[in-house]
Amino acid sequence: RKEVEQDPGPFNVPEGATVAFNCTYSNSASQSFFWYRQDCRKEPKLLMSVYSSGNEDGRFTAQLNRASQYISLLIRDSKLSDSATYLCVVTGPGTASKLTFGTGTRLQVTL
Amino acid sequence: NAGVTQTPKFQVLKTGQSMTLQCAQDMNHNSMYWYRQDPGMGLRLIYYSASEGTTDKGEVPNGYNVSRLNKREFSLRLESAAPSQTSVYFCASSSRTGGITEAFFGQGTRLTVV
Numbered sequence: 001r002k003e004v005e006q007d008p009g010p011f012n013v014p015e016g017a018t019v020a021f022n023c024t025y026s027n028s029a030s031q032s033f034f035w036y037r038q039d040c041r042k043e044p045k046l047l048m049s050v051y052s053s054g055n056e057d058g059r060f061t062a063q064l065n066r067a068s069q070y071i072s073l074l075i076r077d078s079k080l081s082d083s084a085t086y087l088c089v090v091t092g093p094g095t096a097s098k099l100t101f102g103t104g105t106r107l108q109v110t111l
Numbered sequence: 112n113a114g115v116t117q118t119p120k121f122q123v124l125k126t127g128q129s130m131t132l133q134c135a136q137d138m139n140h141n142s143m144y145w146y147r148q149d150p151g152m153g154l155r156l157i158y159y160s161a162s163e164g165t166t167d168k169g170e171v172p173n174g175y176n177v178s179r180l181n182k183r184e185f186s187l188r189l190e191s192a193a194p195s196q197t198s199v200y201f202c203a204s205s206s207r208t209g210g211i212t213e214a215f216f217g218q219g220t221r222l223t224v225v
Binding site: 046087089 | 146218
């Protein structure tokens with residue numbers, strides 16, 4: 001089983017739609033969780049960290065469910081500019097832990 | 112505002128040639144990473160360095176060597192390039208602040224081995 005698993009998509013949604021992505025992780029001791037965004041042929045960039053209490057940044061909401069070992073990303077009122085690949089990232093415990101990436105979920109927002 | 116700088120951006124090698132990918136960060140981060148990204152595979156960790164003087168294997172270390180030259184620089188070496196190493200390589204560095212790790216990436220090196 002992969003350490004971090006995501007549905008690769010693509011998710012094709014019309015502008016203005018709400019879309020949600022899930023990600024599951026296998027290590028129950030994982031400590032930090034993130035969503036990164038990657039545009040075509042570019043480097044990944046941090047979209048948002050994911051906190052146990054859930055957190056929101058504008059149209060984006062991230063949730064963490066430690067009991068079920070999954071994190072989610074909800075995008076409301078999708079824009080064309082949201083089209084990208086969304087990468088789930090998990091770190092292990094400890095200060096020297098490495099970042100493990102999911103394969104990414106591709107989102108295509110259309111007119 | 113350099114962040115993480117990788118060189119070169121593009122490279123074509125012949126099978127059996129060697130090369131070193133360079134990475135430097137100016138954010139005083141302790142941890143640095145080398146990933147490769149292939150279509151449908153996501154980012155896979157090759158090697159990482161939790162601090163100056165230490166390196167550890169990641170998921171796909173075979174065929175690669177690394178050097179953490181100092182706190183700023185982390186290089187990746189291909190001793191004898193193979194077509195299977197055709198990929199996009201990303202260097203990253205991270206800091207741990209308040210229990211949260213955030214990673215910053217270089218722009219990537221597109222390597223083709225023919």
